[in-house]
Amino acid sequence: MEKSIHMNHQPNDPNLTTWVNVPPNSDFPIQNLPFGIFSNTEYKAPHAGVAIGDQVIDLAALFEQGHLNGLGLPEDNVFAYDTLNAFMALGKQAASKVRTRVSQLLLADNPELRDNEELKQAAMRPMDHVTMHMPVFVRDYTDFYSSIEHATNVGAMFRDPNNALLPNWRHLPVGYHGRASSIVPSGTPITRPKGQYKDPQDDQPSFGPSRRLDFELEMAFITCKENGMGNSVSTAEAEEYIFGFVLFNDWSARDIQAWEYQPLGPFLGKNFGSSISPWIVTMDALEPFRTESPKQEPEVLPYLKTEGKKAFDIELEVFLHPEGGNENKICHSNFKYLYWNVNQQLAHHTVNGCNLGIGDMYASGTISGSDPKSFGSMLELAWKGTKPLKLDDGSERKFLLDGDTVTMRAYAEGNGVRIGFGEVSSKILPAR
Numbered sequence: 001m002e003k004s005i006h007m008n009h010q011p012n013d014p015n016l017t018t019w020v021n022v023p024p025n026s027d028f029p030i031q032n033l034p035f036g037i038f039s040n041t042e043y044k045a046p047h048a049g050v051a052i053g054d055q056v057i058d059l060a061a062l063f064e065q066g067h068l069n070g071l072g073l074p075e076d077n078v079f080a081y082d083t084l085n086a087f088m089a090l091g092k093q094a095a096s097k098v099r100t101r102v103s104q105l106l107l108a109d110n111p112e113l114r115d116n117e118e119l120k121q122a123a124m125r126p127m128d129h130v131t132m133h134m135p136v137f138v139r140d141y142t143d144f145y146s147s148i149e150h151a152t153n154v155g156a157m158f159r160d161p162n163n164a165l166l167p168n169w170r171h172l173p174v175g176y177h178g179r180a181s182s183i184v185p186s187g188t189p190i191t192r193p194k195g196q197y198k199d200p201q202d203d204q205p206s207f208g209p210s211r212r213l214d215f216e217l218e219m220a221f222i223t224c225k226e227n228g229m230g231n232s233v234s235t236a237e238a239e240e241y242i243f244g245f246v247l248f249n250d251w252s253a254r255d256i257q258a259w260e261y262q263p264l265g266p267f268l269g270k271n272f273g274s275s276i277s278p279w280i281v282t283m284d285a286l287e288p289f290r291t292e293s294p295k296q297e298p299e300v301l302p303y304l305k306t307e308g309k310k311a312f313d314i315e316l317e318v319f320l321h322p323e324g325g326n327e328n329k330i331c332h333s334n335f336k337y338l339y340w341n342v343n344q345q346l347a348h349h350t351v352n353g354c355n356l357g358i359g360d361m362y363a364s365g366t367i368s369g370s371d372p373k374s375f376g377s378m379l380e381l382a383w384k385g386t387k388p389l390k391l392d393d394g395s396e397r398k399f400l401l402d403g404d405t406v407t408m409r410a411y412a413e414g415n416g417v418r419i420g421f422g423e424v425s426s427k428i429l430p431a432r
């Protein structure tokens with residue numbers, strides 16, 4: 001078997017080209033190579049793959065046929081499982097080696113897979129013929145609240161415009177423990193939740209389908225290493241624990257949330273569903289897109305200090321697609337706007353000794369910028385219903401209606417390379 005010998009191969013090199021068809025503006029050039037779990041008609045059991053152009057590379061098949069030999073992987077085929085947890089548990093270095101090896105196999109001048117029809121039959125699937133699944137088993141899910149613009153907007157609407165930020169907000173990355181069981185992959189419809197709400201003018205609460213259903217534009221990182229209960233992870237160590245990122249839509253019922261959230265925080269207004277994009281874009285692939293975070297004032301406590309560029313320049317877009325209508329772009333934001341970076345989030349999460357799990361998910365909180373077009377929720381875009389959004393079919397939205405589809409897309413772009421996340425897209429179904 002011919003083996004590639006590119007020892008110093010750099011998978012992020014913008015000059016790399018591949019023999020696989022990569023459509024213009026594809027989210028998945030050879031410099032990306034995100035990991036996911038897919039199935040198709042030939043191999044019904046979900047297992048691991050990598051996205052490239054309009055194809056999915058079957059990692060279980062590559063491993064089985066010896067094309068991932070020499071990377072120090074265990075004998076057990078970790079790619080044959082229906083989640084990436086076993087693979088991620090091998091650590092970030094193992095994942096980097098696999099990504100580098102797959103990059104070599106896909107290089108324009110490497111014939112190993114390119115000229116092996118039998119292997120291509122076994123290990124390549126057209127992306128439009130596969131079904132994507134949850135990439136990981138999520139045991140625990142945490143939602144942060146790390147956008148100062150979002151926290152200020154919500155504080156102004158829900159509490160007091162003059163004291164929108166609570167006194168702790170600039171001192172620690174506020175978060176809460178969410179519900180992991182209802183995190184679902186893109187394409188899974190979301191049923192409108194029912195619950196209690198009480199409008200300010202009413203004396204008594206009412207019960208029924210939420211009338212203020214909303215999305216939240218977020219990104220989430222996934223951990224691949226355990227720290228052990230009682231141990232903390234410093235901001236400097238945090239990145240050893242972070243495998244990669246997905247897009248995250250944290251569906252929210254604002255009327256239920258507003259009535260229930262004091263004194264203990266979000267509950268039924270949030271736990272009915274969260275949707276993610278199915279491909280995990282690795283931190284490795286995002287390295288070229290590191291950038292500065294907003295300045296933090298006042299200075300944070302020593303355990304939250306970070307050095308260097310800890311934010312990522314990732315463009316974020318939200319589209320609303322009414323039933324039978326067109327897609328309307330309603331928001332354009334950026335991941336780099338976040339006040340608190342992921343290193344700080346993870347250090348704060350574990351400073352008390354909380355143990356992290358493999359496959360656990362940590363959402364950023366709604367990512368809003370200062371421009372009203374960058375607000376990452378309907379609550380903010382339509383300012384609590386006082387400024388309805390106009391759609392191209394002439395209809396208006398204060399919040400989401402049954403039949404609406406919300407689609408989020410994200411990409412980092414530079415040096416002619418686009419590292420995309422694909423999309424998270426879900427339709428709202430009527431309450432049951």
Ligand code: CA
Binds near residue numbers: 143218365
């Ligand atoms: Ca949220």
